[in-house]
Amino acid sequence: MVYRVDVLLFDEFETLDVFGPVEILGSLPDVFKLNFISANGGLVESSQNVRVDTDLYKSENDIEKILLVPGGIGTREKVDDNNFINLIESISNQSKYVISICTGSALLAKTGILNGKRATTNKRAFKWVTEQGKDVLWVKEARWVKDDNIYTSSGVSAGIDMTLGFIADLIGKEKALEISQRIEYFWNENSEYDPFSKMYE
Known part of the structure; x- marks a missing residue:
């Protein structure tokens, strides 16, 4: 099986x-x-001034797709951008798996696709993120959470652990360990091991 990974970028995303x-x-x-994409295509710049050249999303039916949504300071503005939220919802509906890192889950929550599902996010921004989706079953203590075809992770570096967990689920633990x-x-x-959950209370 081959997957196209649509990495959705926006200004002031978090590089890691x-x-x-x-x-x-x-x-x-x-x-x-x-496949790096953005709402308008072209250059997108992270909070750390890393510039990435992006394409527009293409809806191809003959390939399985994975949507990857990062977090970052840019999410604070994007949660109120209805066109952007609608774009995420549309791409999510066409994707076999949806993955978010850090405050990227705030953007997923805004679409409604997390309603009734378990999810987590950056513990430092936990209060703000959880306000974006009152019907989400937010998990306070988790490095990452898988619910059906949606994976959400805690802050920044947790995305690495979650992606290895995703590889383990999809291909096998041996491959994840090898990488x-x-x-x-x-x-x-251990997706449930989260020392950061108590740090910001």
Whole structure:
């Protein structure tokens, strides 16, 4: 199975939210085809001034798609951008899997696709994110959460753990461990282990 990974960028996204998971998914080029997209195409700039050239979303029916939504300071503005929220909802409906990192789950919550589902987010921004979706079953203590075809992770670096968990679910734990060893990363395999959940109370 080959998947196109639509990485949805917006101004002031968080760099590691994107490139942690991209490092992992990009190590399996026969399985995952990375595709950087944005609402208008062209150059998009992260909070750290990293500029990425993006395309417009293409709805192709002959390939399975994964939507990846990062967080970052830009989410504060984007939650009130109805066109952007509608775009996320539309792409989500055409995707086999939906993955969010950090405050990206606030954007998913706004679409309504998380209603009645378990999800998590950045613990430092937990109060703000959870206000974006009152009908979401927010999990306070979790490194990442999987509910059906939707994966949501805690803050920034948690996206790396979640993506390895996603690889383990999709391809097998051996492959996830192999990738983590190759990038010399200590994978936090336990999705429920979350020391940060108590830090910001």
